[in-house]
Amino acid sequence: MDPAGRFAPSPSGDLHLGNLRTALLAYLFARSTGRRFVLRIDDLDRVRPGAAERQLADLLALGLEWDGDVVRQSERQEAYTDAVGRLAGAGLLYECYCTRREIQQAPAAPHAPQGAYPGTCRNLTEAERAAKLADGRPPALRLRSNVTHFTIADVLHGSYTGIVDDLVLRRNDGTPAYNLTVVVDDYDQGVDQVVRGDDLLSSTPRQAYLAHLLGYAAPTYAHVALALNGDGKRLAKRDGAVTLADQRVLGRSAAAVLRMLVSSLGLEPAPLADLAATFDPLRLPREPWVLVDGAVPDQERHD
Numbered sequence: 001m002d003p004a005g006r007f008a009p010s011p012s013g014d015l016h017l018g019n020l021r022t023a024l025l026a027y028l029f030a031r032s033t034g035r036r037f038v039l040r041i042d043d044l045d046r047v048r049p050g051a052a053e054r055q056l057a058d059l060l061a062l063g064l065e066w067d068g069d070v071v072r073q074s075e076r077q078e079a080y081t082d083a084v085g086r087l088a089g090a091g092l093l094y095e096c097y098c099t100r101r102e103i104q105q106a107p108a109a110p111h112a113p114q115g116a117y118p119g120t121c122r123n124l125t126e127a128e129r130a131a132k133l134a135d136g137r138p139p140a141l142r143l144r145s146n147v148t149h150f151t152i153a154d155v156l157h158g159s160y161t162g163i164v165d166d167l168v169l170r171r172n173d174g175t176p177a178y179n180l181t182v183v184v185d186d187y188d189q190g191v192d193q194v195v196r197g198d199d200l201l202s203s204t205p206r207q208a209y210l211a212h213l214l215g216y217a218a219p220t221y222a223h224v225a226l227a228l229n230g231d232g233k234r235l236a237k238r239d240g241a242v243t244l245a246d247q248r249v250l251g252r253s254a255a256a257v258l259r260m261l262v263s264s265l266g267l268e269p270a271p272l273a274d275l276a277a278t279f280d281p282l283r284l285p286r287e288p289w290v291l292v293d294g295a296v297p298d299q300e301r302h303d
């Protein structure tokens, strides 16, 4: 399979300008390196009816065309079950009965990094496990991690080392966890370049470690700066006219929004193919893109 980059939105609502900008970046990274650009809908939770269709329509309105069929996580249960089965077969999973509260209240394990799962269920005896099961709470499945940290390479952040704990791979309602699905999906879609918001950077060592355990090569990562509102918080729907539909109401066409996104990257407006031909990730702005007052970007307000 030819290598690919991707965009993988969660269909929890319309994409906002920050999401669209990340999609544009993922597109430019992929196209500028001769990769396919594939699309996946991460619809295992947080689904709002109709949102996925609107997200796809918005991407097309901007001209961000993808290759092949859209993949939906809700249709890939078998692949996740297989991966869980492989890890279980290698003795790398254990059942965890902890509630969130119990985890918060448990004393941290010695030498465990802050925020890591304290290991409460890691070494339960058979009798302890049977007693917990008899209490009636279904278990989640956690990874029996052999490392506490893992290092990844990121085009924009360089070498980045982050925590790997005994992360949940299957939640106790049976849903495969995001950290597992993203790894399995990227591999199956031929994705060897992951471009996404830098809010996900700290999860990446966990995912790369999981990829390593499953025998997959780690993709190239690029975690891009997010869009922020005037208060310096991550841009959200409540921040005003932030979706393509909102912008349309203000009289801005999709083409005008694209120009705004392109200029937010420090680039001159040009057709997407030309932008891809000259794209240089190392010249991207490193600071977040700040939008204030109904999504009029700073640079537009003052000229």
Ligand code: GLU
Pocket: 008, 009, 010, 042, 182, 195, 196, 200
């Ligand atoms: N679906 C995730 C989100 O929208 C992103 C997944 C990813 O890019 O790895 O937050």
